[in-house]
Amino acid sequence: MRSTRVLPICAAVAMALTACGTGGSSAAPAEATTLATTAAVSGEVTFWHAYSAGGGEIKALTDVIIPAFEAKYPGTTVTAVQIPDSDMHQKLVTGVAGGALPDVIRSDIVTVPELASLKVLLPLNEAMPDFQTWADKMYPGPLATNLYKGKYYGLPLDTNTKVTLANPSALTAMGITAAPATLKDLAAAGAKYGPQGKYVFAASGAGLWDLSPFIWSNGGDVTNADFTKSAGFLNGPKSVAAIQMLVDLYNEKAIPENILGGTGGVGTGDGFGQGLYPTIVDGPWTYPNAVTSFPELKINATPMFSGDGGSISVVGGEDIVMTQGSKNKDAAAAFIRFMLSDDAQVTMAKAGQLSAVSTLAPQMTKIQPYYEPFLEQLKTAKPRIPTPQYAKINDIVTKAAQSAVQGQVTVQAAMDDAVAQIDPLLAQG
Amino acid sequence: MSTTNAAPPSTADTPRAGMSMKRSKNLWVSVRVLVLTAGAILMIVPFVIMVATSLSPNTTTLPNPPKFLPGPFTISNYDIAWNENSFATFFLNSGYVAILTTIVVLVVSSMLAFAFARFDFPFKNVAFSLLLAGLMIPQVVVIVPQFILAKNLGLIDSLNGLVLFYAGGGVAFTTFLLRGFFERIPRELEEAMTVDGAGIVRKFLRLYLPLVRPALATAAIFTFLGAWDEYVWALTVINDVHKRTIQLGIAAFSGEHGTAWGLVFAGSTLAVIPVIIVYIAGQKQLISGQMTGAVK
């Protein structure tokens, strides 16, 4: 009974996938779908996301946005599937291998180039005639995370960045009136308070998410402008100096061991709330998290510690993308447009998701005043390397930096070794 | 380990009673209870922290130092977990999957283990070593071929599909466990039945299965637990929120930038209850199994 069913399914899958394969190859992109804005849409759209259940995000999605979409387009149903953030990548990879992806995905920005290189995403700038209208509304940093080999595979659904956050009562207890504003101030504070057994700051790890703002603000860089080369950048003097500063802070015991992988130390958010770490560099979620755990906590937000390069932070957030295999691309496009509409973006902003639509900035700060410093920082924030090899590169950088923190090698030697491994990966594209 | 601790159970019943014996017996019981209490406290510390946190207001950070007592006491996490997140459905789904998996595994594995223990047949050793190999090869990479198989069989978003894959995954372990117990059964018992003219099926059902009841109970406890606790495969093949298992329901409380610990711990505490019930029921079988052993 079962075997009779298997064969036709196999055949159908094989055919569908073959069709995808040729569609995605460079030879025949011409048959690209055009997803007109006016088309009447119906049918089912599946949407995978990793919104948090604890906050109001899922409620906003399932109780407000999806019903509104289904009301606007009668005959459509949206099936939203929540996947825990830490498992999303595995679920996507398995979905690629099994040809079982949904129509629309809310993807972490660093995963988009990888999915694009696997040829499972639809280039939206070719498929959506109104793509440019949407692109023009976005902050450039988040928009750039969708670009892979000259095509845009998605649009920013939400964004965030990190700024310097200070716990004023913890600072007061140390006798400091204002949080360090520059990298030099931070280093000086570390040299003074570390030997007294007090932390001045906490880095949550040693990956690019943690190191990049220090490297960029110190005037260094991770790669060249078109992300093809890291030699001379990640191991350049300014970058090495930025990492050396963190290593020095660690050796002075002015930052906790979280930099070695977030283990053993009290979590940065927790330690910040408890006053153990007077400053952290973190994102807007610190605010809603603090409300439940540390209701007394006052948070002062200032721009990322500045240096020779200015105050440059890193772009985080998610993009919304459509799969090549979607059977209902018109409805999927309509859903993407709807998710990016002002109404939906505002609804999500109320639940804690900062919009990447630059024209909504005034509304954002009205919804949550604490968004303001993050919006300001976003104007100069930079994306991480948009490459399918991001996970591997990040792993290399993390291990190299942690070896240096542990004192096994010098920072310079660690980064020299890292770029030797990274550049061949960047060359693969 | 000291000598007294390791005394076999039979000491208690040696027929050399007398006042001093009784006193030392009581002392021995007290020592044992004391040692076990100390062990038990160590065993349940994290569980106590989990329950206490689940009965405190929800936070996105774990309290440090950990809570041993709830404070301020609230059942709101249970309320939210149960009422706003269809935990009742998840419980039913997990219960269905775990019970059916346990039945399937016990049936096919006891038959397979019996065949391995009772008969010589061609390729027996090959078959058994392939079975053992399945226990030894890490399953991390196998998940992709399994997923493709499940998709081709039309078993995505299917609770029966979960049963099939969990049962397939449980066969090797349970067969390995049961085979040892089948082999311990003395051949003379079976020969007595052969004289009565019993066929092999009847011997299997009436003689062998009852005699390995402690092992069956142990296998049932572990199979149920395995199916109830499984997460990665369920995550891979279940999308439909109505088909979610309890572990998927709990995992859904962990978010991108903060996990709702109160809800996770409330869900985890609830999830432990059915497993404990199955364990207690299984333990009863272990004890009655002992009696069978004694009768023989």
Added chain:
Amino acid sequence: MSILEAGTVEQAEAVAVKKFKTRGGSSRRPSHWWVPWAFAAPGLALYGMIIGYPLLRSLQISFYKWAVLPTDASTFIGLDNYTRAFNDPEFWRSMANAGVYLVLTVPITMALGLFFAVLLHAKMPGRTLFRVLFYIPVVTSWVVVSLLFKYLFTTDGGAVNWALTDLLPFNLGPVPWLQSRWSAMIAISVLGIWKSVGWCVVVFLAALGGVGEDQYEAAGLDGANAWKKFWHVTVPGIRATILFVLVLQVIGAFNVFISVILMTNGGPAGQTEVPMSYMYKTAFQFLDFGYAAAMSFILAIVIFIVSFIQFKVFADKDEVKA
């Protein structure tokens, strides 16, 4: 297949092995050739479909530079993934870590498991309650207990450091447990022991039920002390189960995963990576499925050899005694 012959030592009495190997005899021969197959077929079919076939596919993948997208061509590279693993220091470091974990956890877990099982086997007040309490770690999810243990081993204000410094007379200062390789492996091993003792207790309890009173009498050890009885009757009586638990604990130790991911995530600088976490990252983060599959088969061979030695050691003991 001598491992299998050795595997038949699942017999209680010390004389077992030789007897079994030669035993054949009429009662082991089925009345019809298909009778054993009829008993074996459902289990073998289910296993073959759900585990066997995907394992073969996985073996195939290990010889390819495997493309995740099914329509992309995978390149056959022969044994390259295997030679790469043999020359990959990170892989061998992860194997060494698993070995350390094994040595730290398996003997202690089994000793404690047997110790508590013997205590819990005898009649006593509150026996069921105790049995439940010892089972609690087994049923509490790995994710939850890993995170709790991470908190217990936190450097600043963690419960373990508090106990060492404030309760016990060790003035170590705050020990950074998870910050370096060996102390982190100890912390992960403590969790492993704690989580698995209850599992061993359950299996040993089932086996102890099969050691009858008569066997103590038969052994002529009526007057012997408790230790002698334990060593000469209880242990031989459950030898098969001890082997079973040992084999599975060793397999389990090589497969340690969630606790490592959540307590250290393999860090710092990959120093606490274990084979499973390394394979998982290789496959699902770096999409190198061919390499991950090759490593999983190398690990399987190592586990097979270790298990084989266990079977052999147990079998030899039997023969010496016989």
